Amino acid sequence: MRTEDLIRELASEVQPVRRLPPLIVRLLGWTVVAAVSLSIAVILMGERRDLGETLRHANFEFEGALLILTAMSAAIGALVVSIPGRERSAMVRWLPVIAGASAILWVVGELVVASMTGAPTGRLTFAWPCVTKTTSVAIVPGIALFLLVRQAAPLRAAWAGLLSVLATASVGVLGANVICPIERPVHLLLWHVAPLMLFAALGAGLGTWLLRWDRDVRRDERA
Amino acid sequence: MTPAQELELARLMVEAQNGDRQSYEDLLTRVSGLVQAFVRRRVGDASWSDDVVQECLVALHRARHTYDSGRPFAPWLYAIAQNRLVDALRIQRRRLLREIQPELTPEPAHRAVQERDALLADVRRAVAGLPDHQRRVIELLKFEELSVREVAARLGMSEANVKVTAHRGYRALRRRIEEWTRAD
Numbered sequence: 362m363r364t365e366d367l368i369r370e371l372a373s374e375v376q377p378v379r380r381l382p383p384l385i386v387r388l389l390g391w392t393v394v395a396a397v398s399l400s401i402a403v404i405l406m407g408e409r410r411d412l413g414e415t416l417r418h419a420n421f422e423f424e425g426a427l428l429i430l431t432a433m434s435a436a437i438g439a440l441v442v443s444i445p446g447r448e449r450s451a452m453v454r455w456l457p458v459i460a461g462a463s464a465i466l467w468v469v470g471e472l473v474v475a476s477m478t479g480a481p482t483g484r485l486t487f488a489w490p491c492v493t494k495t496t497s498v499a500i501v502p503g504i505a506l507f508l509l510v511r512q513a514a515p516l517r518a519a520w521a522g523l524l525s526v527l528a529t530a531s532v533g534v535l536g537a538n539v540i541c542p543i544e545r546p547v548h549l550l551l552w553h554v555a556p557l558m559l560f561a562a563l564g565a566g567l568g569t570w571l572l573r574w575d576r577d578v579r580r581d582e583r584a
Numbered sequence: 585m586t587p588a589q590e591l592e593l594a595r596l597m598v599e600a601q602n603g604d605r606q607s608y609e610d611l612l613t614r615v616s617g618l619v620q621a622f623v624r625r626r627v628g629d630a631s632w633s634d635d636v637v638q639e640c641l642v643a644l645h646r647a648r649h650t651y652d653s654g655r656p657f658a659p660w661l662y663a664i665a666q667n668r669l670v671d672a673l674r675i676q677r678r679r680l681l682r683e684i685q686p687e688l689t690p691e692p693a694h695r696a697v698q699e700r701d702a703l704l705a706d707v708r709r710a711v712a713g714l715p716d717h718q719r720r721v722i723e724l725l726k727f728e729e730l731s732v733r734e735v736a737a738r739l740g741m742s743e744a745n746v747k748v749t750a751h752r753g754y755r756a757l758r759r760r761i762e763e764w765t766r767a768d
Contacts, residue, residue, distance in 0.1 A: 362638070362743070364616050364634065364637060364638055364641070365613075367638050367641060367642070368609060368612040368613055368616065368641065369609065371608070371612060371641060371642070371645045372605050372606075372608045372609035372612060373605070374645070375600060375603060375604075375605050375608045375645075376603050377601065377602050377603035378601050378603075378648055378649040379649060380601060380649055380651075380652070381649055381650050381652070383652075443650075444650050444652075444660075445647055445650060445659075445660050445661075445663035445664045445667070446655075446658075446659030446660035446661070446662065446663035446664075447655075447659075447660075448663075513647075513650050514643075514646065514647035514650045514664075516663060516664070516667040574646075574647075575643060575667065575668070575671065
């Protein structure tokens, strides 16, 4: 097909389009969904009994702050990379990864300090229920963020998927921290924060599979 | 792109988002020139550069709802163009690797060369036995390595017709070679 014919064909298809809402509106929408999902999950699964006391611990607060930073920056990153030309700096993609890694390193630090001071570090046990809790909390915000990203035009599908899942998994881990009463660093590391990166890697694959916006753009496939 | 050009394109894009057909056609025409220049600056006169331009136009069409009139048009457009170009380069690289792979593979023995030559001779014999129009299309596509568009122009056929003829030719070739293999 000649380019002039394609232009005529595309122009003949043109209809008024619903513009994408501003990024801040989409981000706020997702934040509300994430907060509501988190609250409902905590109500349904029950918060840990010592939550009031734990909330006053600097470690818990700092880890929570890092998780919120990871969740929000990853959600912003996912929404930014889904709009062509909006990404001004690669930091939009890397900041959430750094924040997530910092949350993991923070818990690693807790583990090192505990082993050096002789404080209990916990044992290597299987605690799949914590991963299940994380997933249960994350599933609704995850679907919501994937839908928001798909609404746009994610040119970097793998990054969009990675950041979407990192954002929602961070919300999930925050929920697991509020629900699960185990505070031993080994448990927190293996079953709460470390899976963040596994989820993120999984998200990159999911993104390539589900968010490939340009899949049907290729001329051959269109023809 | 000059600031005045960019403002004009942004205005056309907003009108296109509102469903104005004439503005959209005007926009796509101007954009195709810009994208063509963008692609040529990076890959020169590659035979597939027109395909990239067309893919870019289709991509722009599908992403037009994401353009925010409060933001500059150029970064939005060139992000799409860059994406399509990178994708095209990836496909070309894969295609090239597929083509040169057999040549890079060390031949284990003289016999392998003989077998390949015999197979090639069989293929040429099978092509020679095809009806005239199928034979011409396959010879031009595969032996002279012309693109579908070039073959269509050379033989005075539509591109779709070239594809259909080639497809039928391949099917006939496959059948013929399978028959020979069975007979051997």
